[in-house]
Amino acid sequence: MIATIQPGHISGNVTANPSKSAMQRAVAAALLATGRTVIRNPGLSNDCLAALEVAENLGAMVKRVGEEIHITSKGVAPFYDEINCGESGLGIRMFTPITALADRTITISGHGSLVTRPMDFFEQVLPQLGVSVKSNGGKLPLEIKGPLQAKDITIDGSLSSQFLTGLLMAFGSVAEKATITVDNLKSKPYIALTLQLMEHFGVKVKNENFEKFHFERAQSYRACEYTVEGDWSGAAFLLVAAAVAGKAEVHHLNTQSAQSDKAIMEALEKAGADILPGMFTIIVGKSGLQPFEIDATDCPDLFPPLVALAANCKGTTVIKGVSRLAHKESDRGLTLQQEFGKMGIRIDLDGDLMHVHGGTGIKGARVFSHNDHRIAMACAVAALTADGPVTIDNAEAINKSYPEFYDHLQQLGATVATEGETVKH
Ligand SMILES: O=C(O)C1=C[C@@H](OP(=O)(O)O)[C@@H](O)[C@H](O)C1
Numbered sequence: 001m002i003a004t005i006q007p008g009h010i011s012g013n014v015t016a017n018p019s020k021s022a023m024q025r026a027v028a029a030a031l032l033a034t035g036r037t038v039i040r041n042p043g044l045s046n047d048c049l050a051a052l053e054v055a056e057n058l059g060a061m062v063k064r065v066g067e068e069i070h071i072t073s074k075g076v077a078p079f080y081d082e083i084n085c086g087e088s089g090l091g092i093r094m095f096t097p098i099t100a101l102a103d104r105t106i107t108i109s110g111h112g113s114l115v116t117r118p119m120d121f122f123e124q125v126l127p128q129l130g131v132s133v134k135s136n137g138g139k140l141p142l143e144i145k146g147p148l149q150a151k152d153i154t155i156d157g158s159l160s161s162q163f164l165t166g167l168l169m170a171f172g173s174v175a176e177k178a179t180i181t182v183d184n185l186k187s188k189p190y191i192a193l194t195l196q197l198m199e200h201f202g203v204k205v206k207n208e209n210f211e212k213f214h215f216e217r218a219q220s221y222r223a224c225e226y227t228v229e230g231d232w233s234g235a236a237f238l239l240v241a242a243a244v245a246g247k248a249e250v251h252h253l254n255t256q257s258a259q260s261d262k263a264i265m266e267a268l269e270k271a272g273a274d275i276l277p278g279m280f281t282i283i284v285g286k287s288g289l290q291p292f293e294i295d296a297t298d299c300p301d302l303f304p305p306l307v308a309l310a311a312n313c314k315g316t317t318v319i320k321g322v323s324r325l326a327h328k329e330s331d332r333g334l335t336l337q338q339e340f341g342k343m344g345i346r347i348d349l350d351g352d353l354m355h356v357h358g359g360t361g362i363k364g365a366r367v368f369s370h371n372d373h374r375i376a377m378a379c380a381v382a383a384l385t386a387d388g389p390v391t392i393d394n395a396e397a398i399n400k401s402y403p404e405f406y407d408h409l410q411q412l413g414a415t416v417a418t419e420g421e422t423v424k425h
Pocket residue numbers: 020021022090159160161162165186187190300301324
């Protein structure tokens with residue numbers, strides 16, 4: 001599918017889409033629990049749908065009841081010898097240790113960009129917990145055979161926090177007394193989100209400074225009611241659209257959320273956008289924007305909206321944390337440089353720093369998403385202040401996290417035309 005976005009003014013209000021980070025964690029916890037969990041405001045993006053299918057294949061019964069998802073489970077009891085995590089990095093890294101709770105050989109696969117993302121962590125770590133693991137040279141598919149035993153272990157947290165999220169979730173079901181020690185943990189707020197979710201489902205972990213995670217007694221997940229929060233990662237694009245091209249009110253965003261990408265507020269403030277923050281509604285409006293400096297090491301998904309913002313700030317913006325971008329859906333430092341380059345915005349990559357030379361004028365152009373949802377969304381936002389339309393190839397990439405994105409842009413007054421088939425991967 002291609003999407004063409006015309007330059008134009010933004011105005012109106014919209015409700016944030018559900019957070020896929022929260023939704024996938026809730027599905028995993030519901031699978032681990034005994035009984036029926038009710039998920040309100042469920043996410044239905046591709047990553048969330050993949051999580052629901054994994055939960056079903058691992059033994060849960062999933063039902064859509066009106067606006068809710070009901071998950072009934074008795075814990076992990078796989079129906080099949082294979083699960084497929086779609087394109088979700090969190091999905092595969094979280095569900096692999098969870099699947100390993102079963103005493104059965106299971107193949108774990110995925111598609112699209114997920115098949116090129118590193119999984120060798122599991123070969124290093126899971127055997128120490130009694131799980132045998134075979135991979136395809138550190139990539140998918142994985143073949144694992146549990147059952148996983150929760151023991152004291154030390155892991156490296158520098159590549160991704162998602163592996164730790166998976167271990168924490170799995171340990172929550174079986175640990176009696178065990179400690180996970182993590183060196184050099186990145187994306188810490190995502191771990192805070194995991195711990196918050198586990199506690200909501202009745203499992204407590206003692207967090208010692210994001211370095212040691214102590215399980216102090218046998219616990220079990222409790223089925224419960226859970227409402228998925230609005231997604232700061234997706235909303236960041238709308239808030240930036242408002243800051244550069246008009247005004248918007250975004251509802252269902254919790255300013256007290258554990259989500260790391262609420263840090264977009266810090267960037268908007270530094271850039272000088274007009275902001276009116278409420279508890280659950282954020283109003284952002286355009287004003288003279290200035291370049292800013294920000295460290296996005298712990299909120300790497302903010303790079304694409306930050307670049308769209310920086311492209312509109314007169315001068316050079318510096319964003320730290322480029323090393324976190326290499327293994328996402330695309331190598332995002334490079335893909336942002338390439339696609340914004342086509343729109344006339346120069347980006348220099350200098351080790352861990354990204355320099356975005358903004359205020360030089362955004363040109364209408366034909367760009368490519370690289371099958372990366374956040375690159376497509378960043379280009380769409382950049383189009384709003386371009387000197388001509390921006391056409392995005394492989395624009396359906398947004399379905400991974402935010403299928404409503406183009407509709408929401410239109411709801412805010414943008415002109416978006418889509419045509420062509422959705423390419424399946
Ligand atoms: O736990 C999560 O929900 C996520 C963690 C982050 O990954 P890393 O921990 O690899 O930075 C983030 O980039 C990803 O989109 C979602």
